[in-house]
Amino acid sequence: DTGVSQNPRHKITKRGQNVTFRCDPISEHNRLYWYRQTLGQGPEFLTYFQNEAQLEKSRLLSDRFSAERPKGSFSTLEIQRTEQGDSAMYLCASSLGTTGNTIYFGEGSWLTVV
Amino acid sequence: GNSVTQMEGPVTLSEEAFLTINCTYTATGYPSLFWYVQYPGEGLQLLLKATKADDKGSNKGFEATYRKETTSFHLEKGSVQVSDSAVYFCALSARAAGNKLTFGGGTRVLVKP
Numbered sequence: 302d303t304g305v306s307q308n309p310r311h312k313i314t315k316r317g318q319n320v321t322f323r324c325d326p327i328s329e330h331n332r333l334y335w336y337r338q339t340l341g342q343g344p345e346f347l348t349y350f351q352n353e354a355q356l357e358k359s360r361l362l363s364d365r366f367s368a369e370r371p372k373g374s375f376s377t378l379e380i381q382r383t384e385q386g387d388s389a390m391y392l393c394a395s396s397l398g399t400t401g402n403t404i405y406f407g408e409g410s411w412l413t414v415v
Numbered sequence: 416g417n418s419v420t421q422m423e424g425p426v427t428l429s430e431e432a433f434l435t436i437n438c439t440y441t442a443t444g445y446p447s448l449f450w451y452v453q454y455p456g457e458g459l460q461l462l463l464k465a466t467k468a469d470d471k472g473s474n475k476g477f478e479a480t481y482r483k484e485t486t487s488f489h490l491e492k493g494s495v496q497v498s499d500s501a502v503y504f505c506a507l508s509a510r511a512a513g514n515k516l517t518f519g520g521g522t523r524v525l526v527k528p
Contacts, residue, residue, distance in 0.1 A: 305458075334515060343419075343504055343518035344459070357513055392458060400510045401447040401466035408458040 303327060305407035307393050313413045314383055321379045322410045326395030333376050334404065335368055336392040337361065344392055350376060351398060383414045417442045417512055421505045421519035428495055428526050436490040436522045438479075438505035446507040448472075448481050448488040449516065453502045462490075462503070495526045 306325040314320050326333050331352050336344035347366070348358045352373035362368075365383075370376040380387055390411050396404040421438040428434060440446065447466040451459040463472030468483035479490045488505060505519040 332514070336516075341521070343506075343520045344516075346515050346517070349513065349515055357515070394459075394516075396514070398514060400514055401464070401508070402514070403449075403461050403464065404508070404516055405461070406451075406459040 305393055305395050305405050307391075307407040307410050309410060310408065311411045311413075313415060316385060316414055317382055319379065319381045320383060320412060321377055322391050322393075322412075324376045324378070324393030324395075324407060326375070326393070327405055330395035330397055330405075331373070332396045332398035332404075333370055334394040334396075335376070335378050336394065338390045338392055338409070339388075347378075347391075380412070383412075385414050388412055388414045417446065417507060417509055417517045419505050419507055419517055419519035421503075421522055423520070424502075424523035426522060426524045428524070430497055430526055430528050431494045432526075434490070434492045434495045434499070434524065436503055436505075436524070438488045438490065438519060440486050440488065440505075440507050442486075442507055442509050442517075444509055444511050445483075446509040448479070449506045449508070450477070450479055450488070450490050451504045451506060451518075453504065453521070455501075459504065495524075497526050497528055500524060500526045 334349040335347040338344045350370040390409040394406045449464045450462040463474040465472040465481035
């Protein structure tokens, strides 16, 4: 399978704990995106990388959120001191970054904060 | 800023009925337009796309035409199947916005046998 891979698929955590999600993009893709999706809503942009450089962060990405893409390969999204409002599906996507190119999504990581 | 508006669901249809989901957008420049589909418990899959005005995207019997004059990209299918039950998202990407996707709120479609 050469698609976008996300781990873990599901995570239940207690409020106040830290969680980390990993994304492995399609190997030749230089762009990597993170989105958040809550039930009944469309995905909301969080941040994206061009190779290892983080080029844009949404206002949704509070100080408790951090994303990295060391060496321009896989990426991690960490949420510190989780809150119940962080419960959502976190989607990773990748593309070649050229205008009009398809952005491919992983199956998402579901986070439930209890 | 860029935005996408699509009709709210749920849309309930009988098998073999005609499906239309309206989508309009606001963007600077000339965006590319996409329809993604999300089946229960899964991530998003690209259904079709169009990258310039008057282009028609098509896939699996679905079609959508990029209409710059009405800033629309309505999704249509002539005869739906039960397996088409899913949530459909209209989206745009624009070079000026880093080519990231901006999504509409999604339209849930339920096809009954």
